[in-house]
Amino acid sequence: MKKFFLLILFIVSGIIDAGYLTYEHYQQVIPPCTVNRLLPIASDCGRVLRSSYSVMFGIPLALAGVFQYSVLFVILIAYLVYRKKVFAFWLIIQSIIGVIFSAYFMYIQLGVLKSICIYCTYSAIISFSIFFIINKVLRKERFDLRLKVISIIYQYVAKPIFFMFDPEFIHNTHIFFGELLGKTFLKKYINWKFNYQSSKLKQKVAGINFIGPVGLAAGFDYEAKLTQILYSLGFGFQTVGSITNLPYEGNSKPRLGRLPKSQSLMVNKGFKNLGVEKMSKKLSQLNFQVPLGISIGMSNNKSIKNTTIAIKDIINTFKIFEKYKVKNSYYELNISCPNLINTHTDFYKPVNLNQLFQSIKQLKLKKPVFIKMPIDKTDRNFLAILKTISQFIFIKGVIIGNLFKDRKSPLLNKQEVKKFKVGYFSGKPCEQRSNELIKLAYKKYGNKLMIIGCGGVFNSQDAYKKIKLGASLVQLITGMIYQGPQVISQINLELEELLEKGGFKNIQEAIGYENR
Numbered sequence: 001m002k003k004f005f006l007l008i009l010f011i012v013s014g015i016i017d018a019g020y021l022t023y024e025h026y027q028q029v030i031p032p033c034t035v036n037r038l039l040p041i042a043s044d045c046g047r048v049l050r051s052s053y054s055v056m057f058g059i060p061l062a063l064a065g066v067f068q069y070s071v072l073f074v075i076l077i078a079y080l081v082y083r084k085k086v087f088a089f090w091l092i093i094q095s096i097i098g099v100i101f102s103a104y105f106m107y108i109q110l111g112v113l114k115s116i117c118i119y120c121t122y123s124a125i126i127s128f129s130i131f132f133i134i135n136k137v138l139r140k141e142r143f144d145l146r147l148k149v150i151s152i153i154y155q156y157v158a159k160p161i162f163f164m165f166d167p168e169f170i171h172n173t174h175i176f177f178g179e180l181l182g183k184t185f186l187k188k189y190i191n192w193k194f195n196y197q198s199s200k201l202k203q204k205v206a207g208i209n210f211i212g213p214v215g216l217a218a219g220f221d222y223e224a225k226l227t228q229i230l231y232s233l234g235f236g237f238q239t240v241g242s243i244t245n246l247p248y249e250g251n252s253k254p255r256l257g258r259l260p261k262s263q264s265l266m267v268n269k270g271f272k273n274l275g276v277e278k279m280s281k282k283l284s285q286l287n288f289q290v291p292l293g294i295s296i297g298m299s300n301n302k303s304i305k306n307t308t309i310a311i312k313d314i315i316n317t318f319k320i321f322e323k324y325k326v327k328n329s330y331y332e333l334n335i336s337c338p339n340l341i342n343t344h345t346d347f348y349k350p351v352n353l354n355q356l357f358q359s360i361k362q363l364k365l366k367k368p369v370f371i372k373m374p375i376d377k378t379d380r381n382f383l384a385i386l387k388t389i390s391q392f393i394f395i396k397g398v399i400i401g402n403l404f405k406d407r408k409s410p411l412l413n414k415q416e417v418k419k420f421k422v423g424y425f426s427g428k429p430c431e432q433r434s435n436e437l438i439k440l441a442y443k444k445y446g447n448k449l450m451i452i453g454c455g456g457v458f459n460s461q462d463a464y465k466k467i468k469l470g471a472s473l474v475q476l477i478t479g480m481i482y483q484g485p486q487v488i489s490q491i492n493l494e495l496e497e498l499l500e501k502g503g504f505k506n507i508q509e510a511i512g513y514e515n516r
């Protein structure tokens with residue numbers, strides 16, 4: 001409140017200063033200007049105030065100053081009374097306008113007229129002070145405004161351009177530049193300007209510290225090229241892979257497609273990755289600012305002919321990762337990839353799943369494991385899988401869930417689906433079933449298993465919904481592609497507000513609130 005009082009003082013003194021100059025302007029009097037000897041540059045108010053620069057479009061600058069400070073005054077009062085974001089944004093923008101003009105007029109005085117007018121300089125000092133105080137007291141609103149501006153630029157400029165090109169090409173280009181940024185000092189700048197975190201969103205889950213609840217889901221960063229930059233966008237954790245024992249060059253194209261009307265992506269990657277040997281070496285040499293989920297899947301290879309071979313294949317991947325001791329990480333075991341050549345192995349059958357988990361148990365893993373769940377199973381089948389999962393202590397939670405399979409669903413636009421003969425779907429079509437299953441899992445196993453909600457998170461409301469149904473954390477990919485890279489910090493920022501509005505002190509209090 002002290003700072004707001006100071007702000008009012010500055011604004012009022014600005015009105016007095018500009019008001020005085022306006023009065024003198026219309027009286028055609030040059031005010032006294034007597035500090036010549038103290039300044040290294042001539043102080044000549046007359047030269048400045050009589051110059052052609054003192055009037056713009058027929059309006060004396062002094063009068064424009066009165067207008068600027070008065071507007072600031074009115075908005076500030078409106079903000080203090082109503083506490084509406086719109087007034088905060090307006091204050092920020094108005095103070096930026098003031099600073100830009102003040103900087104320009106100071107340049108005119110010092111650079112062009114080579115003399116200064118103390119009244120105008122005083123006004124510039126006030127403008128800069130107002131700007132700094134507003135930026136200090138409205139730090140969160142300034143962040144919010146910046147993210148909103150980026151969001152608008154992404155929606156109306158960047159995304160239409162990106163969407164003109166092949167999705168896989170755009171994806172690879174982003175990975176290339178993301179990796180590059182992660183190697184430069186620019187990542188610090190991005191972190192400073194983009195990364196919004198809140199102490200209310202911090203959690204310790206399964207022994208891991210998560211600074212934020214929004215993570216990158218498996219499938220965006222197969223080769224771990226973005227691990228040094230994602231933190232700067234506001235991610236609280238990130239997943240690499242899925243990674244398999246044997247490398248795979250990917251299914252034949254198209255591997256990726258866009259369905260904008262359905263707010264979805266067609267995915268047909270089939271675990272395109274470099275294989276565990278290369279990836280484990282690479283990851284072991286890196287440090288991660290936020291926890292890293294290592295997504296592990298079964299090799300997409302014709303040699304995986306039955307469940308026994310599939311289990312050996314997965315076990316080998318775990319063994320190699322254990323050997324390399326990747327820092328600050330946990331495992332995500334993907335039992336639900338729909339795009340594999342091998343259709344003989346069905347880990348949805350509890351007996352097979354049990355066999356797999358028994359083998360993993362023998363490894364005595366040092367890191368917690370989360371299971372990536374399917375969303376296309378009936379409630380009964382899903383609960384049967386959860387029952388098996390809940391019997392193994394090394395499994396700390398489930399990720400709900402993977403891609404949407406039903407091509408005939410009304411959640412997908414028919415014309416868009418027709419374009420793709422292959423693949424399954426991410427984004428909004430996943431959301432409904434993902435939420436139903438989060439609700440079910442939390443009700444039945446919320447005391448045993450931690451839930452990561454995934455599927456169709458496009459904004460803070462979507463994330464909040466999953467949290468209130470029982471998810472401790474959320475993951476996304478498609479939301480970032482449709483909404484822009486700022487969406488992660490936007491979710492963090494707005495989640496903080498939603499928690500406050502909901503009367504929750506922190507995220508833990510909200511988890512499962514609607515589902516108890």
Ligand SMILES: Cc1cc2nc3c(=O)[nH]c(=O)nc-3n(C[C@H](O)[C@H](O)[C@H](O)COP(=O)(O)O)c2cc1C
Nearest residue numbers: 217218219242334401402426427455456476477478
């Ligand atoms: C391009 C792409 C590739 C994916 N690859 C994987 C994968 O390798 N492993 C996995 O567990 N999930 C994979 N997924 C599924 C996502 O992790 C996530 O479960 C799904 O996209 C729903 O989240 P979203 O709606 O936020 O995209 C992939 C998704 C996309 C969009």
